[in-house]
Amino acid sequence: MSKLAQSVLSGERLSLARLLTHVENDTPEGREALDFLFAHTGKAHLIGVTGAPGTGKSSLVNQIALSFRKLDKRVAIVAIDPSSPFTGGAVLGDRVRMRDLAGDQGVFIRSMASRGSLGGLAQATSGVVQVFDAAGFDVILIETVGAGQSEVDIARLAHTTLVVEAPGMGDDIQAIKAGILEIADILVINKADHAGVESAERALKSMLDLAHPVPKVFQHHGQILPAQRESGKPDSTDPKSILWIPSIWRTIATTGSGVPELIGAIQAHATHLHQSGEWSLRERARISAEFDLFTYQILMERLRASLPESKFEQTLDSIQKRKISPREAVNVLLSKDDK
Amino acid sequence: MSKLAQSVLSGERLSLARLLTHVENDTPEGREALDFLFAHTGKAHLIGVTGAPGTGKSSLVNQIALSFRKLDKRVAIVAIDPSSPFTGGAVLGDRVRMRDLAGDQGVFIRSMASRGSLGGLAQATSGVVQVFDAAGFDVILIETVGAGQSEVDIARLAHTTLVVEAPGMGDDIQAIKAGILEIADILVINKADHAGVESAERALKSMLDLAHPVPKVFQHHGQILPAQRESGKPDSTDPKSILWIPSIWRTIATTGSGVPELIGAIQAHATHLHQSGEWSLRERARISAEFDLFTYQILMERLRASLPESKFEQTLDSIQKRKISPREAVNVLLSKDDK
Numbered sequence: 001m002s003k004l005a006q007s008v009l010s011g012e013r014l015s016l017a018r019l020l021t022h023v024e025n026d027t028p029e030g031r032e033a034l035d036f037l038f039a040h041t042g043k044a045h046l047i048g049v050t051g052a053p054g055t056g057k058s059s060l061v062n063q064i065a066l067s068f069r070k071l072d073k074r075v076a077i078v079a080i081d082p083s084s085p086f087t088g089g090a091v092l093g094d095r096v097r098m099r100d101l102a103g104d105q106g107v108f109i110r111s112m113a114s115r116g117s118l119g120g121l122a123q124a125t126s127g128v129v130q131v132f133d134a135a136g137f138d139v140i141l142i143e144t145v146g147a148g149q150s151e152v153d154i155a156r157l158a159h160t161t162l163v164v165e166a167p168g169m170g171d172d173i174q175a176i177k178a179g180i181l182e183i184a185d186i187l188v189i190n191k192a193d194h195a196g197v198e199s200a201e202r203a204l205k206s207m208l209d210l211a212h213p214v215p216k217v218f219q220h221h222g223q224i225l226p227a228q229r230e231s232g233k234p235d236s237t238d239p240k241s242i243l244w245i246p247s248i249w250r251t252i253a254t255t256g257s258g259v260p261e262l263i264g265a266i267q268a269h270a271t272h273l274h275q276s277g278e279w280s281l282r283e284r285a286r287i288s289a290e291f292d293l294f295t296y297q298i299l300m301e302r303l304r305a306s307l308p309e310s311k312f313e314q315t316l317d318s319i320q321k322r323k324i325s326p327r328e329a330v331n332v333l334l335s336k337d338d339k
Numbered sequence: 340m341s342k343l344a345q346s347v348l349s350g351e352r353l354s355l356a357r358l359l360t361h362v363e364n365d366t367p368e369g370r371e372a373l374d375f376l377f378a379h380t381g382k383a384h385l386i387g388v389t390g391a392p393g394t395g396k397s398s399l400v401n402q403i404a405l406s407f408r409k410l411d412k413r414v415a416i417v418a419i420d421p422s423s424p425f426t427g428g429a430v431l432g433d434r435v436r437m438r439d440l441a442g443d444q445g446v447f448i449r450s451m452a453s454r455g456s457l458g459g460l461a462q463a464t465s466g467v468v469q470v471f472d473a474a475g476f477d478v479i480l481i482e483t484v485g486a487g488q489s490e491v492d493i494a495r496l497a498h499t500t501l502v503v504e505a506p507g508m509g510d511d512i513q514a515i516k517a518g519i520l521e522i523a524d525i526l527v528i529n530k531a532d533h534a535g536v537e538s539a540e541r542a543l544k545s546m547l548d549l550a551h552p553v554p555k556v557f558q559h560h561g562q563i564l565p566a567q568r569e570s571g572k573p574d575s576t577d578p579k580s581i582l583w584i585p586s587i588w589r590t591i592a593t594t595g596s597g598v599p600e601l602i603g604a605i606q607a608h609a610t611h612l613h614q615s616g617e618w619s620l621r622e623r624a625r626i627s628a629e630f631d632l633f634t635y636q637i638l639m640e641r642l643r644a645s646l647p648e649s650k651f652e653q654t655l656d657s658i659q660k661r662k663i664s665p666r667e668a669v670n671v672l673l674s675k676d677d678k
Binding site: 031034035038039040041042280283284287288290291292294295296298299300302303315316319320322323324325326327328329330331333334 | 370373374377378379380381619622623626627629630631633634635637638639641642654655658659661662663664665666667668669670672673
């Protein structure tokens with residue numbers, strides 16, 4: 001069907017770049033291609049990497065990409081950048097990346113800026129990831145910044161979520177990460193050659209104890225191995241363990257120190273996900289969220305098409321004049337739509 | 340109708356607290372009360388305060404609240420905390436607040452944690468703000484952390500958005516704020532007694548020049564005063580100016596230094612919004628976004644009610660097996676729903 005999708009499947013990089021733009025802009029061509037490519041997805045390992053500015057997260061993502069390349073994996077990087085198109089943020093990040101990864105046909109980098117619409121960024125990211133997945137990239141690194149709902153939404157896309165910290169970011173920064181810690185499968189203290197690495201690790205450990213009083217798996221499967229429940233600390237590098245307790249790893253992204261060990265932990269997590277059945281559960285959750293998003297999109301498009309624009313404006317007028325509440329107005333509009 | 344809503348209108352604090360919980364949890368009682376109270380909203384000045392951890396934003400919010408109290412304004416504080424309920428973040432913040440503001444009947448503080456659902460936090464925050472508005476609070480301070488889509492969404496609620504910086508947060512932090520700068524009406528450099536305040540102000544000024552190459556108002560009204568276009572720098576404390584270029588203010592929240600001047604700028608902005616017509620435009624944008632959110636919610640509830648749960652599960656199964664794409668599946672399901 002979709003010519004563009006066909007050439008993406010055959011590994012054509014220029015078509016890939018073009019399709020990504022279509023998907024980001026949610027064009028009809030992009031939608032058609034996504035429908036066509038969907039059957040080819042589900043093979044890639046999606047790895048979310050999140051962390052505050054100043055943790056050296058981007059350099060770490062580059063090092064992780066380089067390490068996977070040495071294992072002969074094809075790697076895509078999706079960098080979510082909350083800064084606006086005209087400020088230098090995303091561009092600068094890409095330049096640094098280009099230096100390390102330029103000319104390698106096994107790597108593809110895509111930066112994405114925030115979108116205004118409801119769930120827009122999560123949806124666009126999901127589409128971009130599906131294109132890379134279908135195009136045969138083995139590992140897809142999804143890099144997000146900071147703590148916020150959008151980061152959590154995007155982390156839900158990933159099979160494995162890395163949370164990156166750095167020593168000396170202050171107690172306040174640590175506290176803010178609490179919400180993010182709950183989504184972490186693997187914790188990384190980057191800049192491990194900086195002062196304060198010991199206290200950063202202590203802080204993370206105590207937060208982990210708070211964040212994981214009941215092992216995650218217990219909520220999903222309703223069963224737990226007695227020995228694991230007692231010890232509370234199974235070996236998180238043992239993929240046969242039903243439990244996964246996040247482990248903490250030290251890296252120095254500027255030299256690559258600690259990165260091979262981190263790759264080992266990432267791969268152990270993938271094996272764990274497969275053996276525990278969690279891989280499929282996470283995929284199910286992702287599909288379910290995406291289903292909701294499409295339902296919203298399609299229902300809204302139908303509604304807008306079925307009613308004249310002036311009707312919407314009149315309704316907004318009535319709300320702004322406090323004649324009717326927003327929820328009541330929606331109910332009135334939808335009941336008219338039924339007739 | 341709603342007894343709870345009635346006692347909130349009559350200024351009953353315990354009912355207010357109870358209603359806020361209903362609204363946060365989106366209960367039927369909460370929804371009914373919001374519909375009832377909506378006619379009483381639209382009077383409060385909604386002020387968003389956003390900034391990275393470590394900028395002293397919470398202390399500044401307290402000082403702003405104290406200053407508005409001296410002007411005999413009733414003040415509500417809505418603190419959006421991305422950390423989870425069981426970690427200490429929100430609780431600690433509230434304790435600090437209690438010390439300064441405890442026992443003052445003209446102040447009400449509410450902390451809110453992040454929600455998982457699509458647009459959930461923005462919706463809950465909007466509801467909480469409406470309750471405070473109807474309850475007669477003159478000023479509602481909405482405090483959010485960091486840079487991210489959720490912060491931008493919440494900033495859209497506000498009439499006036501303050502972005503708080505601090506000296507010495509590093510270039511990386513500055514860069515990340517670029518997206519946030521675009522939503523700023525007023526910039527604050529807090530901790531102005533710390534080293535680096537000059538260079539922080541220089542950095543902000545140069546980012547402002549980048550972020551506001553064309554004055555905002557030009558996009559809305561399609562007209563601009565020639566003198567303002569030439570100078571490019573109208574006095575942002577002059578409310579009669581059609582243009583509003585964000586101004587930069589220095590504060591020391593620990594002593595309250597600079598806060599009265601900041602309050603002056605906030606009030607000048609409110610006057611500007613009224614005189615330029617922007618107040619009504621911002622409200623319209625907010626109402627429109629809320630309308631979309633309710634439409635989504637109601638359409639999804641109807642769809643779920645009209646189809647058996649097993650049908651959804653079967654559909655998700657087919658998607659997970661890559662037999663059908665998510666978008667195609669939604670279209671199939673919705674076309675069945677039509678019959």
